Amino acid sequence: DGGITQSPKYLFRKEGQNVTLSCEQNLNHDAMYWYRQDPGQGLRLIYYSQIVNDFQKGDIAEGYSVSREKKESFPLTVTSAQKNPTAFYLCASSIDRGAGGPEETQYFGPGTRLLVL
């Protein structure tokens, strides 16, 4: 079964600690994305990557870092510089732009809920 997996489902962070959220996809998608969702709000783009070894900042990248060493994996690190990290984090993937058609939508993982202790 093709899909996107995220782990852990819940993550607790202590003040000053860096934590890493995992995202893996076996859809053979080139592009991957990280979003943050706060209660009662829409999603905001943190980082995205269109190809291995390349990634760009989204709208709210401060306090976050990513890597893209493999096509299947796009981990997100929430650093201690992120002062308000409590949120629902969603990873997504898609084929790269331009192909057109329904397959060009973004497919989302199940999410990781991050809470601060």
Place this chain on the structure above:
Amino acid sequence: ELKVEQNPLFLSMQEGKNYTIYCNYSTTSDRLYWYRQDPGKSLESLFVLLSNGAVKQEGRLMASLDTKARLSTLHITAAVHDLSATYFCAVDRLDYGGATNKLIFGTGTLLAVQP
């Protein structure tokens, strides 16, 4: 800067009734997506609208796109309880090369269908 607004933000409707959710956006784009989110869950893709005048239908839901008015609608026909969820529209930020796949999401419409 691209902004996406949905209305209403909350919609309580009775089973069997019809209603429309509106999605307005502020700058040019011809790529718009609708997603559904159940409480505590991830997002599920509903519709991909890739040109002016595009109309897609699936079951009791129909989505359309008017790029000149910068407006998309999600129409619900004869609502049933299973449609209760939060619905998001998302618009692709275009650049000189066309689509970027960098989406701006609306704040969502929470739909509650009452028996």
